[in-house]
Amino acid sequence: MRPWILAEQNLHHLRQEKWEVAVLPFGATEPHNLHMPYGTDTFQVEVLGQRACEKAYAAGARVLLLPTIPFGVNTNHLQVPGGLVCSVNPTTLLALLTDLVDSLERQGLRKLVLLNGHGGNELKPLTRELYSRTRMFLCVCDWYRMGADFIKQLIEEPGEHADEMESSLGLAFFRDLMFPEQADAGAARPSRFEAINRGWISITRPWHLVTTNTGLGNPHAATAEKGQRLMTLLTERLSQFLIDLAASPMDENFPY
Ligand SMILES: [Zn+2]
DSSP states (O other), rough: TTTTGGGGGHHHTTTTOOOOOEEEEEEOOBBBTTTTTTTHHHHHHHHHHHHHHHHHHHHHEEEEEEEBBBOOGGGGGTSTTTTOOOOOOOHHHHHEEEEEHHHHHHTTTOEEEEEEOTOOOOOOHHHHTTTTTTTSSSEEHHHHTHHHHHHHHSSSSSSBBHHHHHHHHHHHGGGGGOOGOOOOOOOOOSSSHHHHTTSSOOOOOOOHHHHHSSSSSTTTTTHHHHHHHHHHHHHHHHHHHHHHHSOOOOTTTOOO
């Protein structure tokens, strides 16, 4: 039994702890090129959540990892031929988060970290929506943003989805579910609009048009070692924040 994971707890143990911080991971269930499992985003965010909470808990922080939400926003994947996608709308995530915040707050929890592992889940607007409705401190960690500076140095061919970075994490943490020899090159099809290609205009991209087999970014240079190095850095950064957050009193100037 790992005492920092809610799903492994029993009431006997929970009653003896006073929890300072909860971590709620958000994943997705969607295709990742031809070689990675549908659960990729969920598996990755879960490994990070478990490791970061373990490290923070060992350092004395009363941090609790909640179960991962396996469904994410991927309405733009629904026309991918032949695949199955379990998608929810942003408003559904908001409804779920509202209920969870309400129930956790009733039991005295005041700090919640939303740990996101899927690019389609935009959680920041949800925290703005809830800002005036709750006294709970809500914050967002998109792990790929938290590690962006390191990822730039680590990854030879930067991509977005089922790319070298994600494939490296897969090789490191769920090797049995990886089939690198099946991957395509993850090439992106350009839009007819130059402003979209340059990033001046953004759209919800129809995934069946922009990709060949849902991958964006060439995964061929992925290695387990890169995945391990990235996870070590992410764990370090997130656990330190959890330790600091747990130790900080919520006075009138919090979080400044
Ligand atoms: Zn992914």
